[in-house]
Amino acid sequence: MVAYNYVFVGLLLLTAIGFALAPLALVALIAPRKRSLAKGDTYECGVKTHGETWVRFRIQYYIYAIMFVVFDVETVFLYPWAVAYGGLGTFALVEMVVFLALLSAGLAYAWAKGVLRWV
Amino acid sequence: MDVGSALYGTPLFAQSHRVDLTVSTCVIWGLWLIVGFAGLFPGIVAYMVWLERKVAARFQDRIGPNRVGPFGLLQSVADGLKLLVKENIVPRSADQVVHLLAPVLVLVSAFLTLAVVPFAVGLVPIDPPSGLVYLIAVSSISPLGIFLAGWSSHNKYSLLGAMRAVAQLVSYEIPQVLSTIPVVLWAGSLSLVSIFDHQVAYGWNALNPPGFLAFLTFLIASVAEVNRTPFDLPEAESEIVAGYHTEYSGMRFGLFFLAEYLGVFSVSCVATVLFLGGGTPLPFSAFPVNLLDGSVGSYLLVDGILLAVFSLKVLLFVFAMFWVRATLPRMRIDRLMNFAWKYLVPLCILNIVFAAIWYEVVVRPGALTARNWAWGMIAAGLPVVLGVQLVFRANRKLAAARAVDADWPTVGTIAEASR
Amino acid sequence: MGEVVVARILFLAIAALGLLAALGTVLSRNLVHAALHLVGFFFCVACLFVMLEAEFLAAVQVLIYIGAVAILLMFGIMLTRNTRGDDATSLSGPWRLPGLVAGLCLFGALVFGINNAVSPSGASPWAGEAARPSLVEREGEPAWAAERRRAVEDMGRVVGEEFLTRYAMAFELAGLLLTAALVGAVALAHRDEVGAAELPPTVEALPADSAEPVGTAAS
Numbered sequence: 001m002v003a004y005n006y007v008f009v010g011l012l013l014l015t016a017i018g019f020a021l022a023p024l025a026l027v028a029l030i031a032p033r034k035r036s037l038a039k040g041d042t043y044e045c046g047v048k049t050h051g052e053t054w055v056r057f058r059i060q061y062y063i064y065a066i067m068f069v070v071f072d073v074e075t076v077f078l079y080p081w082a083v084a085y086g087g088l089g090t091f092a093l094v095e096m097v098v099f100l101a102l103l104s105a106g107l108a109y110a111w112a113k114g115v116l117r118w119v
Numbered sequence: 120m121d122v123g124s125a126l127y128g129t130p131l132f133a134q135s136h137r138v139d140l141t142v143s144t145c146v147i148w149g150l151w152l153i154v155g156f157a158g159l160f161p162g163i164v165a166y167m168v169w170l171e172r173k174v175a176a177r178f179q180d181r182i183g184p185n186r187v188g189p190f191g192l193l194q195s196v197a198d199g200l201k202l203l204v205k206e207n208i209v210p211r212s213a214d215q216v217v218h219l220l221a222p223v224l225v226l227v228s229a230f231l232t233l234a235v236v237p238f239a240v241g242l243v244p245i246d247p248p249s250g251l252v253y254l255i256a257v258s259s260i261s262p263l264g265i266f267l268a269g270w271s272s273h274n275k276y277s278l279l280g281a282m283r284a285v286a287q288l289v290s291y292e293i294p295q296v297l298s299t300i301p302v303v304l305w306a307g308s309l310s311l312v313s314i315f316d317h318q319v320a321y322g323w324n325a326l327n328p329p330g331f332l333a334f335l336t337f338l339i340a341s342v343a344e345v346n347r348t349p350f351d352l353p354e355a356e357s358e359i360v361a362g363y364h365t366e367y368s369g370m371r372f373g374l375f376f377l378a379e380y381l382g383v384f385s386v387s388c389v390a391t392v393l394f395l396g397g398g399t400p401l402p403f404s405a406f407p408v409n410l411l412d413g414s415v416g417s418y419l420l421v422d423g424i425l426l427a428v429f430s431l432k433v434l435l436f437v438f439a440m441f442w443v444r445a446t447l448p449r450m451r452i453d454r455l456m457n458f459a460w461k462y463l464v465p466l467c468i469l470n471i472v473f474a475a476i477w478y479e480v481v482v483r484p485g486a487l488t489a490r491n492w493a494w495g496m497i498a499a500g501l502p503v504v505l506g507v508q509l510v511f512r513a514n515r516k517l518a519a520a521r522a523v524d525a526d527w528p529t530v531g532t533i534a535e536a537s538r
Numbered sequence: 539m540g541e542v543v544v545a546r547i548l549f550l551a552i553a554a555l556g557l558l559a560a561l562g563t564v565l566s567r568n569l570v571h572a573a574l575h576l577v578g579f580f581f582c583v584a585c586l587f588v589m590l591e592a593e594f595l596a597a598v599q600v601l602i603y604i605g606a607v608a609i610l611l612m613f614g615i616m617l618t619r620n621t622r623g624d625d626a627t628s629l630s631g632p633w634r635l636p637g638l639v640a641g642l643c644l645f646g647a648l649v650f651g652i653n654n655a656v657s658p659s660g661a662s663p664w665a666g667e668a669a670r671p672s673l674v675e676r677e678g679e680p681a682w683a684a685e686r687r688r689a690v691e692d693m694g695r696v697v698g699e700e701f702l703t704r705y706a707m708a709f710e711l712a713g714l715l716l717t718a719a720l721v722g723a724v725a726l727a728h729r730d731e732v733g734a735a736e737l738p739p740t741v742e743a744l745p746a747d748s749a750e751p752v753g754t755a756a757s
Binding site (some may be wrong): 217247308 | 568571572574575593594597598600601604605606608609612613616691692693694695
Binding site for chain 3 (some may be wrong): 061
């Protein structure tokens with residue numbers, strides 16, 4: 001029967017989930033369970049929690065996330081290029097330098113605008 | 120040593136994503152899952168914790184765990200038992216389902232990365248043709264788990280820690296991924312087995328200038344990816360209690376702990392395979408892989424040598440991480456982000472071009488010769504040195520222009536820049 | 539034909555899970571839960587890619603969508619005031635019908651487009667089992683079958699080769715698009731230097747309602 005490598009990945013996924021859940025299940029069976037009001041409180045250094053927890057975060061996090069997505073997509077382009085490079089030659093290198101230059105220009109713009117500075 | 124005969128490869132699974140699901144494959148997979156992933160790897164990780172405590176103790180002139188068993192060797196067992204009998208406390212205001220899901224997600228990600236690591240010839244769970252992309256992909260799941268842990272806890276410290284952690288992880292993932300591009304370029308394949316084969320034929324990847332730069336970048340980014348000192352801001356206990364796992368206790372915390380050390384183990388394995396030639400003991404020799412003659416005896420001998428050397432190299436990386444932890448203080452968050460985006464990313468982008476130069480000079484001719492190698496050292500080495508100089512100088516210049524950006528005492532540099 | 543039956547069952551199971559996840563995305567009141575359902579859906583898509591013998595695309599799917607876009611979504615949610623989903627996150631009444639019509643139109647367009655896809659090299663399209671090349675070499679098969687088998691076996695390489703030869707223009711345009719996205723995001727989201735300098739530099743997050751800082755940065 002012909003199957004795929006990724007059958008193993010599926011099995012490994014199940015194993016990993018099982019490996020994570022089995023001790024949790026065991027804990028549920030044997031560990032003590034005594035609920036109390038104080039125990040269920042949010043732990044913020046013993047001080048009563050104050051104000052809203054799920055607050056709005058600064059835009060900076062979002063900009064970093066955007067840059068991450070852009071560069072992550074870039075790497076997805078780079079991998080096939082790197083694999084195929086040996087069979088192609090100089091034209092491939094020129095193309096990739098152009099591609100990298102474009103991306104670097106984006107990075108330089110972000111840098112010049114000062115968004116790479118964490119405040 | 121030409122490329123054609125360099126396919127020492129794996130006798131069990133040729134590089135293909137199809138396999139014959141025969142009885143032997145099923146048995147081997149079963150062995151991997153039960154003995155390897157559910158037994159051996161967590162065991163190794165448990166003893167890494169013991170080792171870290173011993174090593175850290177020695178660095179601090181203490182003895183470390185020595186009560187449970189000889190040399191404290193049973194300490195990990197005791198810790199595991201302790202985690203099992205501890206109460207699982209989930210805050211009332213937490214999102215119950217997501218709170219459970221988060222550690223599972225992080226642990227699953229750590230487990231899945233190990234599926235494509237070739238430990239020795241034929242000793243690899245699977246070898247898909249795009250193994251490296253698979254590896255990067257599954258390891259990129261863990262930031263999501265960490266975010267969910269922080270978010271679901273409904274705790275300010277958790278959320279702050281998680282946001283920081285994710286910002287750090289995604290920033291360092293880029294240099295980590297970019298620094299593997301040269302390796303792929305030289306091997307001409309995304310399969311980790313092919314990358315190993317390439318190093319058998321052309322020497323370890325870390326031993327040429329672009330490879331060395333990529334190796335350093337990969338190491339730094341990997342230490343940041345597994346949240347270890349000096350990049351342990353996500354769980355900076357002096358600022359945000361314990362970061363994203365503040366509200367985790369007992370076994371659920373144990374899962375995070377296990378995932379972290381599993382991550383340390385797997386990045387050490389990956390660094391060994393990608394840059395240090397896997398288990399080969401000598402950098403420019405096919406020994407011991409050239410001893411393979413198809414007999415079971417030679418196979419066992421070769422794999423024995425490879426596994427022993429592989430373990431030594433991994434141990435070296437792990438020890439280096441312990442050493443760094445015992446030595447360096449935590450970084451400041453703005454410096455941390457600066458270092459990823461202003462130093463590592465530009466360096467990695469430049470390094471891709473340098474790697475192409477090395478490919479043209481040394482790999483393209485088809486076989487490794489001393490002459491080509493020497494030319495490559497010059498042709499690729501000079502650009503690497505200049506590139507590093509350029510990036511550091513540019514940063515220094517730009518930072519000196521605004522004192523608030525400076526990452527070091529700027530007394531001299533400001534005066535220099537204003538002149 | 540055991541494999542085909544197993545494959546069908548797997549496909550149906552994954553498709554059903556994907557549908558459930560998609561429904562969860564739409565129906566969840568909590569934005570983070572909705573995003574999580576979406577992640578589950580992305581994962582189902584990755585599984586479908588594996589079943590289509592496109593393991594490279596599956597890995598890319600996980601890398602980009604689960605590893606990156608999901609993080610972007612989560613950070614996007616943390617930017618909004620409404621992270622719990624208590625207030626009305628769903629569409630208001632008058633917008634429901636147009637939304638439904640638009641969704642159905644998109645669905646129809648996709649179904650039509652996918653079923654009438656023309657493969658670029660002039661060979662018969664992948665849809666339909668009869669035209670699918672076998673992974674095992676057959677006698678007298680057309681040339682494109684061998685080419686496609688190579689694409690299936692080593693997708694990363696073939697994608698790279700196509701990028702750099704036939705689709706070179708598209709490749710560079712993609713680079714330009716990425717740069718434009720980056721520049722656009724920076725230009726939109728970045729406040730001017732003057733405004734930024736006036737903010738207290740140590741406040742990492744401010745609560746939505748009170749002016750009191752909850753956490754301070756490491757600096």
